[in-house]
Amino acid sequence: MTYYDKRHVAGEFEDVVARTTAALSDEGFGVLSDIDVSEAFEKKLDIEYPEYRILGACNPSLAKDGLDAERDLGVLLPCNVVIYEADDGIVVSAVDPEAMLSVVDNPEMDDIAADVRARFDRVFDTLSGR
Template sequence: MPDYAILRDLEAPFAETVERVTAALAAEGFGVLTTIDVQATLKAKLDLDVAPYVILGACNPQLASRGLTVEPDLGVLLPCNVVVRSEGDRTHVAAMEPMAALALAANPELEPLAAEARARIERAVRAL
């Protein structure tokens, strides 16, 4: 398991998993600000056929506000990306590991915030 992601594999259809991920994130206070359809983009730009793959840009406004107060340039590490991709008959979910991402800021004041974000994202992924 990579240090930069919280992972989960599901025996569920891709579209259903995207809906479940969005709902689980919402239950933890995250809204999905962006949805990047990687499959459609690669088809349109490079004429490549790849399996369904989206990147959801999730943000918890309270956590983001607290982080930006401590570290104004923290926005370069936001939002928290969550990948949902089809892998054979399963759907794979990979959520950004906030502790790893916020460690890049090298600001100890962000550690409690990163821990809280991690706990919330981990609960969302487990709830799937």
Template sequence: MTYTITTTIDAPFDDAVAAVMTALQDEGFGILCDIDVKTTLKEKLDVDVDQYRILGACNPPLAHEGLVEEPDLGALLPCNVVVYETDAGDVVVSAVDPQQLVAITENSELDGIATEVHERFERVLAVVTDQLTTESELQ
């Protein structure tokens, strides 16, 4: 069983991060946190790793709806979207699958919200893939 929705693209890392942020915004998500794992691990552990960013995405109306139904849902928020480089130089964009995440609550009242967020994340990944694939083909 997979717990993420993922795409792999051949694009510059920074372009992918920017495209993901824009696509999330277009789907009604704000970025509550942006963790630069590469920089953090270098500063804290003095280790070098490939580019890796964790974006904490939140759609306020959907988060509110979920929190009204299940106050402890906040422990699972925000929904994380990661962007990272592979050893082969590709960029992976991976979003938590909200349907899998919400399933652990065993609250069926959250199913509709999870489906809505899942569909929005699917659109985000499709837009990013299409946009960056088209841009790389034009170069």
């Protein structure tokens, strides 16, 4: 079982970040954090690193349902969506919510994980032009 799903996405890096953020929003996710790893490496390590961003995505309604069922679930939130430059283009990668929530021994998480998974699949379909 893999812990993520990813797609190659056509376009310029910042455009893909904007399109990803918009597609997440269409599925009810807000971006709570936007970590520019490349910028951090440049500032802290004085190295150049290919574009790499980590978006912390959260759907408040689903997060509330999850926290109501499992108070410590917050250690696994928000769901990370990563956008990075690879040799063969721009990649969007997201945590597999079903794999992530499989570590929680609570069957109430199954429906939430499936819902998040379906939403992320639609985000990927949007980014792929489907």
